[in-house]
Amino acid sequence: MDQVNLKKMAEHLGLSISTVSRALRDSYEIGTKTKLKVKALAEEWNYMPNPYASSLRKQRTGNIALVVPEVANNFFAQAINGIEAIAQEKGYHVLIYLTHDDLEKEMEIARHLMSGRVDGIIMSLSGEANNTHHIKSLKEKGLPVILFDRVSETLGCSTVTTDDYAAGFKATEHLIKAGCKQISYLFISKHLYTAQKRMQGYKDALAKHGLPLNEKLILHCSTDNEKNQEPILKMLNSKNRPDGIFASVERLAIATYHACNTLKLKIPEKVKVVSFSNLEIASLLNPGLSTLAQPAFDMGKQAATLLFRQLEKKSGSNIAEKIVLKSELIQRESTGR
Amino acid sequence: MDQVNLKKMAEHLGLSISTVSRALRDSYEIGTKTKLKVKALAEEWNYMPNPYASSLRKQRTGNIALVVPEVANNFFAQAINGIEAIAQEKGYHVLIYLTHDDLEKEMEIARHLMSGRVDGIIMSLSGEANNTHHIKSLKEKGLPVILFDRVSETLGCSTVTTDDYAAGFKATEHLIKAGCKQISYLFISKHLYTAQKRMQGYKDALAKHGLPLNEKLILHCSTDNEKNQEPILKMLNSKNRPDGIFASVERLAIATYHACNTLKLKIPEKVKVVSFSNLEIASLLNPGLSTLAQPAFDMGKQAATLLFRQLEKKSGSNIAEKIVLKSELIQRESTGR
DNA sequence: CTGTTAGCGCTTTCAG
DNA sequence: CTGAAAGCGCTAACAG
Numbered sequence: 001m002d003q004v005n006l007k008k009m010a011e012h013l014g015l016s017i018s019t020v021s022r023a024l025r026d027s028y029e030i031g032t033k034t035k036l037k038v039k040a041l042a043e044e045w046n047y048m049p050n051p052y053a054s055s056l057r058k059q060r061t062g063n064i065a066l067v068v069p070e071v072a073n074n075f076f077a078q079a080i081n082g083i084e085a086i087a088q089e090k091g092y093h094v095l096i097y098l099t100h101d102d103l104e105k106e107m108e109i110a111r112h113l114m115s116g117r118v119d120g121i122i123m124s125l126s127g128e129a130n131n132t133h134h135i136k137s138l139k140e141k142g143l144p145v146i147l148f149d150r151v152s153e154t155l156g157c158s159t160v161t162t163d164d165y166a167a168g169f170k171a172t173e174h175l176i177k178a179g180c181k182q183i184s185y186l187f188i189s190k191h192l193y194t195a196q197k198r199m200q201g202y203k204d205a206l207a208k209h210g211l212p213l214n215e216k217l218i219l220h221c222s223t224d225n226e227k228n229q230e231p232i233l234k235m236l237n238s239k240n241r242p243d244g245i246f247a248s249v250e251r252l253a254i255a256t257y258h259a260c261n262t263l264k265l266k267i268p269e270k271v272k273v274v275s276f277s278n279l280e281i282a283s284l285l286n287p288g289l290s291t292l293a294q295p296a297f298d299m300g301k302q303a304a305t306l307l308f309r310q311l312e313k314k315s316g317s318n319i320a321e322k323i324v325l326k327s328e329l330i331q332r333e334s335t336g337r
Numbered sequence: 338m339d340q341v342n343l344k345k346m347a348e349h350l351g352l353s354i355s356t357v358s359r360a361l362r363d364s365y366e367i368g369t370k371t372k373l374k375v376k377a378l379a380e381e382w383n384y385m386p387n388p389y390a391s392s393l394r395k396q397r398t399g400n401i402a403l404v405v406p407e408v409a410n411n412f413f414a415q416a417i418n419g420i421e422a423i424a425q426e427k428g429y430h431v432l433i434y435l436t437h438d439d440l441e442k443e444m445e446i447a448r449h450l451m452s453g454r455v456d457g458i459i460m461s462l463s464g465e466a467n468n469t470h471h472i473k474s475l476k477e478k479g480l481p482v483i484l485f486d487r488v489s490e491t492l493g494c495s496t497v498t499t500d501d502y503a504a505g506f507k508a509t510e511h512l513i514k515a516g517c518k519q520i521s522y523l524f525i526s527k528h529l530y531t532a533q534k535r536m537q538g539y540k541d542a543l544a545k546h547g548l549p550l551n552e553k554l555i556l557h558c559s560t561d562n563e564k565n566q567e568p569i570l571k572m573l574n575s576k577n578r579p580d581g582i583f584a585s586v587e588r589l590a591i592a593t594y595h596a597c598n599t600l601k602l603k604i605p606e607k608v609k610v611v612s613f614s615n616l617e618i619a620s621l622l623n624p625g626l627s628t629l630a631q632p633a634f635d636m637g638k639q640a641a642t643l644l645f646r647q648l649e650k651k652s653g654s655n656i657a658e659k660i661v662l663k664s665e666l667i668q669r670e671s672t673g674r
Numbered sequence: 675c676t677g678t679t680a681g682c683g684c685t686t687t688c689a690g
Numbered sequence: 691c692t693g694a695a696a697g698c699g700c701t702a703a704c705a706g
Contacts, residue, residue: 003453003478005699016677021701031675046474048452052389052398053699056682061389063432070418072634077414081407084435093454095400096433098421115385116340116683117430137383141340297409342683353693358685366691390683393698453699678705683698690693 004045013041024049063093064307065113067123069101069150074250074277075296076124079148082300083122090308092119101223103128110134113143120144120307125152127189127223144310148303149294151193158310158321160303164194167292167327168201171246171274174290174329176209178272180244184217184235186256187248198248198276216240221252228255229262236263236271247275276327294327341382350378361386400430401644402450404460406438406487411587411614412633413461416485419637420459427645429456438560440465447471450480457481457644462489464526464560481647485640486631488530495647495658497640501531504629504664505538508583508611511627511666513546515609517581521554521572523593524585535585535613553577558589565592566599573600573608584612613664631664 010017015034023030023038024047041047055061066083068076080096087094095118099106106126113121114137121143125132132152138145139157148160175183185202187195199218206213219235221228232255235242247253253275257267265271274290302323347354352371360367360375361384378384392398403420405413417433424431432455436443443463450458451474458480462469469489475482476494485497512520522539524532536555543550556572558565569592572579584590590612594604602608611627639660 003699007699017699018678018701019676021699022676025701029675034675046448046451048449050393050699051452051454052392053682054701055389056387056393056684056699057701059682071408071421072411072415072418074409074411074414077411078409080433081409081435084408084433088435094433096417096421096431098418098425111383112385114383115388117388344683354683355685355694356692358683359692362685368691371691387683390698391685393683393700394685396698676706678703680701680703682700685696685698687696688694690691 003050004047005050009038009041009045009047013037061117061119062091063095063118064304065095065097065109065118065121065123067097067099067106067109067113067121069099069124069126071096071098075149075294078296079124079300079303082297082302083304084300086301086304086308090304092308099126101126101128103131107134110138113138114141118143120146120311122146122148122303122307124148125150125193127192127195130191144307146303146307146310148299149194153193156320158306158323160299160306160323160325161194162294162299162325162327164197165201167276167329168198168246168248169205170201170329171198171290171292172202172205173209174274174331175244175246175272176205176211178244178268180242180272181211182214182217182240182242183211183244183246184219184242185246185248186219186221186232186252188221188223188252190220195248198246202246214240217242221255225251225255228252229259232256232259233262236260236265242271244272245274247273250275250277253277274329291330292327293330295325299325340387341384342387346375346378346382346384350374398454398456399428400432400455401641402432402434402446402455402458402460404434404436404443404446404450404458406436406461406463408433408435412486412631415633416461416637416640419634419639420641421637423638423641423645427641429645436463438463438465440468444468444471447475450475451478455480457483457648459483459485459640459644461485462487462530464529464532467528481644483640483644483647485636486531490530493657495643495660497636497643497660497662498531499631499636499662499664501534502538504613504666505535505583505585506542507538507666508535508627508629509539509542510546511611511668512581512583512609513542513548515581515605517579517609518548519551519554519577519579520548520581520583521556521579522583522585523556523558523569523589525558525560525589527557532585535583539583551577554579558592562588562592565589566596569593569596570599573597573602579608581609582611584610587612587614590614611666628667629664630667632662635662 006017006020010020020038023035024042051062071077084094097109103126132155135145135155145157147157151159151161172183185199189195203213219231236259245256247256256273260267260271267273276294277291306321343354343357347357357375360372361379388399401424408414421431434446440463469492472482472492482494484494488496488498509520522536526532540550556568573596582593584593593610597604597608604610613631614628643658
């Protein structure tokens with residue numbers, strides 16, 4: 001028995017294909033005994049409808065695309081969990097696409113998604129540039145697009161973000177209150193919505209507390225984390241050496257941590273560090289590395305929820321919803337090591 | 338222009354659907370000028386063939402399923418990267434399914450995959466039990482199944498694993514050579530292939546070095562990491578307190594680390610710890626937590642490669658291939674904190 | 675209550 | 691070299 005389908009079952013039962021189809025879908029126009037007969041056979045033969053045949057017919061694929069820069073990264077990994085949880089609940093399937101922070105690839109993926117392979121898209125933009133034409137095309141095709149974390153405000157998409165500005169402010173203030181006078185801000189891409197907002201929070205916090213803004217302490221780092229050691233080491237060795245560092249992403253906290261180790265700069269005695277990160281990792285770190293834990297799982301869930309809401313009402317009433325979640329500042333108490 | 342398809346393009350060009358289709362697929366039987374005309378229009382209209390229509394016809398979906406216990410876990414996250422990289426190369430798409438280590442869910446997913454939604458499956462078994470009937474059914478349907486990391490030897494599937502036995506041996510010997518006399522082994526599920534192999538390596542290393550095997554130091558932990566504090570704390574407080582701990586998975590290393598912190602047991606002075614883990618995290622840890630870094634990315638790549646090899650030759654010559662990759666023991670040098 | 679029929683969009687014979 | 695037509699498996703409108 002290779003692949004069972006409606007036809008084979010219909011033949012076996014001496015019924016028509018449509019009757020079998022309807023019986024399985026519990027149509028009101030089918031007799032109870034017939035339904036039972038059909039369902040029994042379906043059970044026995046382990047029948048599963050071919051999803052692509054029905055999607056062709058129903059113009060609904062039951063798939064959604066998740067487009068993210070990478071997944072070997074706790075933030076996106078947890079977001080996937082959230083998205084998959086909701087999708088499974090709603091009977092949808094998640095196709096995963098990785099851009100590797102490469103705009104070319106992102107555009108290629110977008111082109112690909114125009115084929116009708118999915119009913120909707122959840123994405124986090126690559127940080128490479130702010131060219132968003134390909135996203136517009138997708139929307140024009142009528143595909144709902146939800147952005148999360150790395151969003152763009154000019155696209156009119158529904159978005160899910162954390163309170164990046166507030167968190168940046170909070171993180172910086174945290175360092176100031178801990179006595180830091182020279183606070184550095186590390187980020188990766190100018191084009192990243194999150195990086196911009198966090199930086200604004202950083203700047204405003206400095207201003208509020210009357211600390212000068214030193215451009216040399218604002219470090220534009222590389223996506224290739226290998227390359228980040230050098231500039232960070234250089235900064236730590238300069239006369240401008242910061243006594244506090246705010247890393248806008250986890251990866252940069254790792255780089256910072258390495259650099260401090262290399263220079264035998266004790267954290268937090270010599271340098272205090274605060275970073276956006278993931279709770280599980282945070283708890284493993286040496287004390288002194290405070291963390292802004294982002295609710296990645298919830299962001300995923302929210303993004304999926306927004307998407308399915310749009311899919312369900314499928315009408316054009318496209319009011320872009322903006323959901324902002326709070327990231328929590330977590331301070332690891334010292335264990336006195 | 339809602340959705341472009343062959344029909345619309347054919348009408349526009351005054352050609353038949355089949356000619357357009359053939360032109361796009363570069364069929365030898367189509368004239369050069371026609372080909373060019375067709376391709377130009379396709380480009381202009383941004384034509385993308387409907388994948389589900391062609392999959393219905395060609396009986397090939399272009400999708401593969403990845404079934405893993407979870408993804409908020411560095412190991413699987415990196416594996417996904419490897420798999421997606423190869424899949425993208427081969428023009429396949431990756432559908433992701435999470436079992437949450439729940440056998441019920443795994444079986445449900447397996448049932449679902451019988452529908453013909455995917456051409457092949459890469460999976461890592463849930464640790465819940467060794468019931469593998471659902472996997473057999475998939476194979477009987479003719480779906481290639483590749484197992485990685487959490488494999489089963491009785492299924493005749495191609496597999497990709499790390500050298501679990503050797504690594505377990507190596508890790509234990511590492512602790513012995515560092516002077517440990519009472520070495521504990523922490524694991525999660527008896528049914529897990531990896532846990533079994535690692536434990537055997539652990540036992541054999543103890544035996545080789547003439548150390549007694551103390552069953553009380555072999556701790557069967559919970560999948561719910563919250564619940565693991567108590568038994569670990571209990572062990573660390575007992576008269577059997579180990580001076581070395583081998584955690585078979587990263588999560589248990591985290592639990593161990595927390596427990597040691599609670600008790601103010603310094604690592605590695607009081608307790609030496611070695612764990613399977615991920616390199617990036619490992620480098621962040623306090624010194625003393627050595628790591629067996631698993632080549633997760635490569636495992637993903639290899640698994641995908643095996644799958645596509647089977648898909649390409651699609652013939653039945655189903656010789657199960659076994660790939661074993663090496664995990665590297667990484668020792669973090671002390672920074673003298 | 676059940677069957678017949680016409681497609682969804684595409685590929686692929688089989689005829690020209 | 692090109693077109694007509696059948697059909698992948700399923701659903702839904704239309705007949706009985």
